[in-house]
Amino acid sequence: MKQLFRTIAITFMLCVAASPSFSQTGKTGTYPPIDSDAVEQFGGPEGVRNWVEGLFYYIMLDNRINHVFREFGNIERQIYLNTQLVQLVLGGDVEYQGASMAAAHADLGITLTQFNAVVEAAYNSCERIQLTYEACNQLIAGLAPYKHAIVTR
Amino acid sequence: MEEAKRNKFPLSKGAALFVAMLASSISHGDLFDSGKVLATGGVSMIDGAGGGGITPWATITGYATKEGINGDLHYTYAPLANYTLHSVGAAVGFWDRFELSYTSSSLTTGSTFDTLGLVFDTVGGLTDSVAGLPISTGIEPFNTTIDMEVIGAKVRVFGEAIYDSDNFIPQVAVGAFYKTNKNDELLTTLGADKTKDWEAYISATKIFFPINTLINITARYTAANQTGLVGFGGPDGSDKEIRPEISLAYLLRKDTVIGVEWAKHGDNLNGQSVEIAGLDLTSLQPTLETLGLSNVAGTLTQNESDWYDAFVAFFPNKNLSITMAYAMLGNITLTPDQHGFYLSLQASF
Ligand code: HEM
Numbered sequence: 090m091k092q093l094f095r096t097i098a099i100t101f102m103l104c105v106a107a108s109p110s111f112s113q114t115g116k117t118g119t120y121p122p123i124d125s126d127a128v129e130q131f132g133g134p135e136g137v138r139n140w141v142e143g144l145f146y147y148i149m150l151d152n153r154i155n156h157v158f159r160e161f162g163n164i165e166r167q168i169y170l171n172t173q174l175v176q177l178v179l180g181g182d183v184e185y186q187g188a189s190m191a192a193a194h195a196d197l198g199i200t201l202t203q204f205n206a207v208v209e210a211a212y213n214s215c216e217r218i219q220l221t222y223e224a225c226n227q228l229i230a231g232l233a234p235y236k237h238a239i240v241t242r
Numbered sequence: 243m244e245e246a247k248r249n250k251f252p253l254s255k256g257a258a259l260f261v262a263m264l265a266s267s268i269s270h271g272d273l274f275d276s277g278k279v280l281a282t283g284g285v286s287m288i289d290g291a292g293g294g295g296i297t298p299w300a301t302i303t304g305y306a307t308k309e310g311i312n313g314d315l316h317y318t319y320a321p322l323a324n325y326t327l328h329s330v331g332a333a334v335g336f337w338d339r340f341e342l343s344y345t346s347s348s349l350t351t352g353s354t355f356d357t358l359g360l361v362f363d364t365v366g367g368l369t370d371s372v373a374g375l376p377i378s379t380g381i382e383p384f385n386t387t388i389d390m391e392v393i394g395a396k397v398r399v400f401g402e403a404i405y406d407s408d409n410f411i412p413q414v415a416v417g418a419f420y421k422t423n424k425n426d427e428l429l430t431t432l433g434a435d436k437t438k439d440w441e442a443y444i445s446a447t448k449i450f451f452p453i454n455t456l457i458n459i460t461a462r463y464t465a466a467n468q469t470g471l472v473g474f475g476g477p478d479g480s481d482k483e484i485r486p487e488i489s490l491a492y493l494l495r496k497d498t499v500i501g502v503e504w505a506k507h508g509d510n511l512n513g514q515s516v517e518i519a520g521l522d523l524t525s526l527q528p529t530l531e532t533l534g535l536s537n538v539a540g541t542l543t544q545n546e547s548d549w550y551d552a553f554v555a556f557f558p559n560k561n562l563s564i565t566m567a568y569a570m571l572g573n574i575t576l577t578p579d580q581h582g583f584y585l586s587l588q589a590s591f
Binding site: 201 | 408
């Protein structure tokens with residue numbers, strides 16, 4: 090009985106701990122799930138890298154947000170880490186070596202308007218690399234829950 | 243503020259305070275915000291609230307995030323078989339939390355009411371003598387127009403329609419409309435109980451990005467006949483009931499959404515004929531027949547159908563949306579098969 094209670098308690102604590110912190114350890118669990126071939130839809134790891142480069146191209150063209158990246162960012166490092174992260178949330182078998190989304194953005198005071206500007210850059214990059222809107226939305230679904238960690242204002 | 247202090251009237255004091263608050267928010271930053279992603283403000287439904295075409299959604303109208311306010315002007319044109327709806331209004335979304343809207347609708351009625359108007363004119367003398375009073379039915383021989391004003395408010399209660407892809411919790415909002423129909427006489431003729439009434443609704447909206455789909459479910463607590471264009475309630479009074487509405491939208495491109503909607507309508511006036519001075523028109527049937535107007539009799543019973551539409555909404559940019567739909571509204575009062583195209587424009591600022 091005690092054993093059972095402990096198992097339930099531990100399972101509960103794991104669930105509670107796992108959901109809000111949203112640690113970057115694997116594919117994002119969305120409802121309904123992201124397509125199982127999402128990374129392939131992007132053209133594999135190379136395609137994901139192209140998309141991330143496109144993303145930063147459009148971010149740096151957007152006056153609402155580029156100053157934040159110029160001041161606090163490191164574009165080369167962010168392209169490298171985002172290429173890992175995007176594959177991961179889409180279900181790719183990679184390791185993400187960067188900081189958690191909460192830690193990376195905690196001090197930046199990011200607004201929802203700024204977050205949405207990155208989402209718009211994300212769609213622009215999808216179009217630029219000729220990705221279908223449907224494939225693009227797999228990624229939007231995968232990154233969307235990070236809003237809670239990233240938007241702090 | 244000096245001005246406001248000297249002012250005697252509390253209302254204008256309040257207004258001045260509000261303006262001062264607005265002014266101070268402007269000085270703190272930009273009050274106007276258009277930070278939502280394209281299309282995520284939705285369009286304007288016919289009652290003026292943010293939503294689809296006929297159903298209010300849980301989204302707050304306009305492109306403001308919680309950092310500001312944003313509003314829109316909207317115009318809807320729906321030329322149906324026998325009626326044409328024009329609806330024009332404005333709505334403002336505050337901090338992605340609260341929404342206020344105003345819409346003025348006019349429904350010009352075509353051949354059915356023209357025929358009826360002629361009938362009334364023809365039998366007018368007779369009914370006058372029956373009732374001993376001059377009678378006004380509110381129906382002119384030609385061009386009877388129904389006017390209605392709608393004031394709406396909506397509050398987002400909880401949830402996140404767009405970004406919480408990792409759970410099933412929808413964005414939920416509650417709202418209400420206050421509708422004033424200007425055609426007392428016509429509504430009496432048609433048997434509606436009230437010309438003014440409120441309705442309330444709760445909406446749940448959620449986008450499912452992996453399948454490019456938006457779902458909205460609304461429950462509206464109302465006694466409206468044809469959204470209030472034919473008044474509220476009927477011979478049995480105007481008790482409100484809960485009516486479900488559903489919008490299903492497919493996100494086709496980042497600037498294009500297609501979908502279908504269904505809204506349950508009531509039956510307050512179903513089977514109800516037309517009354518003139520307390521006389522059910524069916525009792526005038528023999529008279530109509532002697533006058534060679536018996537063919538009208540078939541159209542003298544009212545019915546109401548659920549509303550359906552299929553739409554495509556196009557968002558060329560954050561300042562404009564164009565919604566085109568095919569609306570299937572079924573029976574409207576005396577006329578069946580009221581289907582037709584629907585165009586709605588929304589300009590956001
Ligand atoms: C879903 C959206 C976003 C994702 C997936 C994302 C991802 C990342 C990643 C992977 C890093 C690197 C973390 C590390 O260095 O270990 C990072 C850092 C950073 N992000 Fe984001 N980010 C997002 C939104 C934003 C937004 C909206 C802004 C600002 C407008 C922003 C600004 C920055 C900056 C300035 C850094 C560098 C922080 C530092 O090195 O101290 N990010 N982000």
